[in-house]
Amino acid sequence: MSKNDPSHEFIENPFSLSRREFIAIGGVIIALLALPAIWIRSALINRNHHIQARTKGLYQDDATAKIRLSHENQAVMKLYKDFAGKPLSPVSEELLHTKYVNRMKALS
């Protein structure tokens, strides 16, 4: 038996991992993998944030308004009394109604 026989050489496994270390490292890797998912989710949730905030603002304006029905607007009623008469009157038809044009012919 030679002194240099490799079968008698004991080399400790250079990569040794305790159970605790394995779980800790695994947890970090999973957390890193989850980050993009969280980012995409939050982006999806916040996508409409400004739309929802502005919508809420207008409904709040409605909820706090003293008068909430168009036909109870005194200024509108005054306009009809002093000037336009009533909805769809000749004055209303002339000033408050319009016509549309067919623009498709030009395209074809």
Place this chain on the structure above:
Amino acid sequence: MNQETKTYRKGEIPGIIAINARECKGCDACKRFCPTGAITGMFGTTHRVDVDRCISCGQCLINCPFGAPYETVDPVDEVAAKLADKHVTVVGIIAPAVRVAIGEPFGMPAGSLVTGKMYSAMKKAGFVILDNNFAADLTIMEEGTEFIQRARHALFGEKAEHGGGIGPLPQFTSCCPAWVRFVETNYPALIPNLSSAKSPQQMAGAVAKTYGAAQVFNVAPESVYTVGIMPCTAKKFEASRPEFQSAWHFTKEKGGSAPSAPYPDIDAVLTTRDLARLLKKMKINLAAENDAEGGTLFAEYTGAGTIFGNTGGVMEAALRTAWVVLTGTPLSKIEFTAVRGLKGVKSAAVTLRDRKYGKEVTVKVAVVHDIRANIRPIVEEVMAGRSPYHFIEVMNCPGGCINGGGQPVCDTGSSWIGRVLPSFAWS
């Protein structure tokens, strides 16, 4: 713009939206927001706007991750000059959706309701306030009455009171200029279904230059300069439509003094962004203003008028008034929550008793926003005569006017997708 345009009449502004070739990265993000497919150009090459298809809604502008689309019409300097002129009454016509967004460029959080501060800042700048919510209430009176007339004609065979014909059901709303132009260029067969009522902006302009000039401002109509302050780029196009010179025609017919050249009902349109620029130019910090009152007859508005800026708002306001007019009884619950929210197509059925005919009727309504994604099935149904609805509200922009093309661009908003998608060549 020396491009040949086919879908514009003389006097109309073609191509409100254009793309700055230097900024465009060819990422195709805008195409995902364009309701008419008006943006041309291959992926990776500079994109262009086909003005004949474009309905000027500005969704590409607020959603471009690189800020390449821009407005070709900038009336800020012109309005500033008019404000400085003491002989001109500058009427600021403020749309509902502006009051929840104008705070953003002044550092306030999204959705802050700043009506009072806005009145104060605008009065300081020299505007006379005409709240477009007032005109929205007026629109409900006209459009709602028109709907009641159409419905009674269709259901009970009622004849028109005056000479004009009665349009068919379903009635479409006509407040959204992008939607109106969409119908005119894509579905002209539906023109009779559009409500004949003008949009609130145009009503406001016509009223300000006739009744307003004579009885509220006490000035000559030609010295009234009307400025629409809108969350919308398509309103700039709408104001340039040649039929919207009705105040001039009206004044002339009534024998009033009118200059030989017709003046438009709306002289200039500022978007919310434009107003913020104008105020900043005049060194007015809106966020630091105290709340003020509107101060004119035209600043009086109701809750029904203010929700016009939300998808479903026009319908809700119309239902509130139609209910009371048709049944003669007050509403037990003012909110119609079925038409609120961000669902693509919302529908509701309201059963009520028409006191004039003593019969129960069920009014079926639908609310559509985000034309690009949601309108085709609805209009195809109407064209085929299979539509179950009587009244359909349409707004082009997702969420309604509050997310309009003229609103402040929100970095955390819907443009997020534009920043992600360019990395994928297949999208």
